[in-house]
Amino acid sequence: MRHPLLEVRSLTTHFFTEDGIVRAVEDVSFEIYPGEILCLVGESGCGKSVTGLSILKLIPIPPGQIVRGEILFNGRDLLKLSEKEMEGVRGNEISMIFQEPMTSLNPVFTIGDQIMEAIQLHQKLNKRDARKKAIEMLDRVKIPSPEKRIDSYPHQLSGGMRQRAMIAMALSCQPKLLIADEPTTALDVTIQAEVLRLLREIQREMEMSVMLITHDLGVVSEVGDRVAVMYAGRIVEYGPIEDIFHEMRHPYTRGLLESIPQLEVKKTRLNAIPGQVPNPLNLPEGCKFHPRCPLRIEDCRREEPPLFEVKEGHYSRCLRWKECR
Amino acid sequence: MNERGMTSQIKFFWKYFKRNRLAVGGLTIILIIFIVAGTAPFLAPYDPGKTDVSLKLKPPSLKHYLGTDQLGRDVFSRMLYGARISLSVGFVAVGISIFIGILVGAIAGYYGRWVDSLLMRLVDIMFCFPTFFLILTVVALLGPSIFNIMVIIGLTSWMGTARFVRAEFLSLKERDFVQAARALGLNDRRIIFRHILPNALAPVFVTATLDVATAILVEAGLSFLGFGVQPPAPSWGNILTEGRTYIFDAWWLTVFPGLAILLTVLSFNLVGEGLRDSLDPRLRGRR
Numbered sequence: 001m002r003h004p005l006l007e008v009r010s011l012t013t014h015f016f017t018e019d020g021i022v023r024a025v026e027d028v029s030f031e032i033y034p035g036e037i038l039c040l041v042g043e044s045g046c047g048k049s050v051t052g053l054s055i056l057k058l059i060p061i062p063p064g065q066i067v068r069g070e071i072l073f074n075g076r077d078l079l080k081l082s083e084k085e086m087e088g089v090r091g092n093e094i095s096m097i098f099q100e101p102m103t104s105l106n107p108v109f110t111i112g113d114q115i116m117e118a119i120q121l122h123q124k125l126n127k128r129d130a131r132k133k134a135i136e137m138l139d140r141v142k143i144p145s146p147e148k149r150i151d152s153y154p155h156q157l158s159g160g161m162r163q164r165a166m167i168a169m170a171l172s173c174q175p176k177l178l179i180a181d182e183p184t185t186a187l188d189v190t191i192q193a194e195v196l197r198l199l200r201e202i203q204r205e206m207e208m209s210v211m212l213i214t215h216d217l218g219v220v221s222e223v224g225d226r227v228a229v230m231y232a233g234r235i236v237e238y239g240p241i242e243d244i245f246h247e248m249r250h251p252y253t254r255g256l257l258e259s260i261p262q263l264e265v266k267k268t269r270l271n272a273i274p275g276q277v278p279n280p281l282n283l284p285e286g287c288k289f290h291p292r293c294p295l296r297i298e299d300c301r302r303e304e305p306p307l308f309e310v311k312e313g314h315y316s317r318c319l320r321w322k323e324c325r
Numbered sequence: 326m327n328e329r330g331m332t333s334q335i336k337f338f339w340k341y342f343k344r345n346r347l348a349v350g351g352l353t354i355i356l357i358i359f360i361v362a363g364t365a366p367f368l369a370p371y372d373p374g375k376t377d378v379s380l381k382l383k384p385p386s387l388k389h390y391l392g393t394d395q396l397g398r399d400v401f402s403r404m405l406y407g408a409r410i411s412l413s414v415g416f417v418a419v420g421i422s423i424f425i426g427i428l429v430g431a432i433a434g435y436y437g438r439w440v441d442s443l444l445m446r447l448v449d450i451m452f453c454f455p456t457f458f459l460i461l462t463v464v465a466l467l468g469p470s471i472f473n474i475m476v477i478i479g480l481t482s483w484m485g486t487a488r489f490v491r492a493e494f495l496s497l498k499e500r501d502f503v504q505a506a507r508a509l510g511l512n513d514r515r516i517i518f519r520h521i522l523p524n525a526l527a528p529v530f531v532t533a534t535l536d537v538a539t540a541i542l543v544e545a546g547l548s549f550l551g552f553g554v555q556p557p558a559p560s561w562g563n564i565l566t567e568g569r570t571y572i573f574d575a576w577w578l579t580v581f582p583g584l585a586i587l588l589t590v591l592s593f594n595l596v597g598e599g600l601r602d603s604l605d606p607r608l609r610g611r612r
Contacts, residue, residue, distance in 0.1 A: 056508055058504065058507055058508060062438075084512075086510075087510045087511070087512050088510065089510070090507065090508055090509060090510035091508060091509035091510035091511075092510055095508065095509070096505075096508040097505075098501055098504065098505055098508075100501050103500060103501040103502060104501040104502055104504070104505040105502055105505070106502040106506070106520050106523075106524070107502075107524065108523045108524055109523075117509070117511070117519075118509045118510070121509070121510060121511065122510060166505070169509065170508075170509075
């Protein structure tokens with residue numbers, strides 16, 4: 001069996017706010033294997049971004065704190081590393097790209113300066129070699145005439161170009177893992193597809209692993225290998241993409257899939273999951289999804305269900321997973 | 326600081342700045358004063374320290390453009406050398422004050438929490454002192470010299486800069502590019518000085534310009550009171566104070582240094598305001 005590149009074990013991240021403790025991520029465990037794309041899916045506020053930020057230890061402390069857990073990257077527990085050692089991991093072994101390409105680039109520097117900065121920092125290249133490498137990276141993310149574009153300021157580029165520049169920056173040091181936090185959400189649909197294709201292509205070329213954080217199941221179906229569905233800070237279903245899409249075993253996943261609009265089926269109303277995302281300060285007892293769940297039984301109220309193994313590599317946090325399909 | 330980043334910003338606001346005629350006028354005057362101060366030894370017709378009692382208190386003439394003082398020294402030459410002192414006091418003092426202000430403000434704003442509380446209370450305490458009297462006391466203790474005056478003005482005028490650099494940092498540090506920079510593995514020092522600071526510099530330039538005017542005034546005030554630049558070294562302030570005795574007999578001894586101070590301070594203020602208007606997008610539409 002292959003060894004996972006990243007192994008997250010019982011990660012628990014809380015925010016200690018004035019109004020109380022926000023349990024943003026609770027006992028989350030998953031693995032990412034070399035060369036695969038793991039999608040972390042869920043509604044906004046379910047803790048998927050916090051999970052991504054926790055891996056790089058970018059949670060603002062305070063109010064945030066990683067309370068428990070282990071994050072093993074190539075066998076090394078990132079949570080035990082010093083801030084100085086983490087700086088050597090960030091951007092070098094694990095990179096992250098963010099949702100808003102408009103604001104994730106520093107407006108006063110050219111994109112070239114920003115890419116070169118990462119290269120010079122981690123690879124100790126001189127300025128000329130770093131520039132050459134930056135042009136190479138821009139070419140790789142298919143930015144036309146990279147020798148010219150390298151001296152552009154972020155405001156001179158379109159949204160799609162900026163996201164490509166961000167990707168070039170994140171990948172300039174050949175990281176083994178890329179955490180992509182909603183990388184296509186802020187882009188329009190045609191560009192989304194392009195950026196996704198590019199990401200997939202580069203990921204294969206560089207044999208890199210990707211953790212793709214998204215709320216868009218369309219994105220998942222396009223590029224994902226395995227999927228972890230999150231709800232209220234927990235992973236509720238976890239497995240290979242085919243299983244999640246065709247043999248889901250959790251009512252929340254089913255709700256998500258049914259709420260995707262479909263062209264072929266003529267319907268007056270879109271299916272929606274009834275109810276609202278629970279207030280993170282005041283989560284329900286037992287299964288966090290039970291107030292909205294069509295399959296709920298008395299037991300769901302009592303205690304939080306564990307992750308049941310549906311079959312090898314496919315897990316569901318539902319007491320009635322056998323009946324849910 | 327990045328060279329190309331600066332050029333682009335400068336180009337951008339020059340477009341707006343040049344529409345403000347008063348500010349452009351101020352900038353021209355400042356440039357002239359600069360050149361004059363820089364080339365004083367070549368421009369000055371006489372040695373500013375050379376006395377000739379036979380020529381004392383002569384009114385302005387073609388020989389002595391701005392007349393002579395009670396010791397027969399050429400006022401025009403003394404004014405030229407005085408410009409050097411006024412400008413260097415202004416710039417060095419503001420340089421010190423900006424340096425401290427940026428450092429304190431950046432650290433307070435970026436780290437927040439107790440660091441912020443501590444530094445901002447320090448700012449509050451510094452604000453409590455009546456600065457001018459604090460300066461007088463220190464000068465009285467350490468002795469008046471140009472160096473002491475520059476340092477002490479700098480050390481007592483950084484608080485305003487610190488406050489708004491902090492405010493800029495508070496909002497800038499929440500921006501996505503800061504998070505992105507951290508995700509690339511940059512350390513705090515690099516993020517503070519290379520990534521956030523350039524975004525916060527525009528308003529610093531504005532206050533710096535206005536502060537230069539204030540520093541020049543403070544120096545003139547100190548010299549006028551005799552706590553500043555010591556005679557025989559000429560400064561606009563002490564030319565003024567020496568001329569005070571003869572104000573009814575030799576008006577040129579007080580009017581010209583007074584005008585020079587007025588013009589310089591006014592120019593710096595006009596430029597400061599012009600900078601502010603052209604850097605602040607909300608004020609741009611006005612002109």
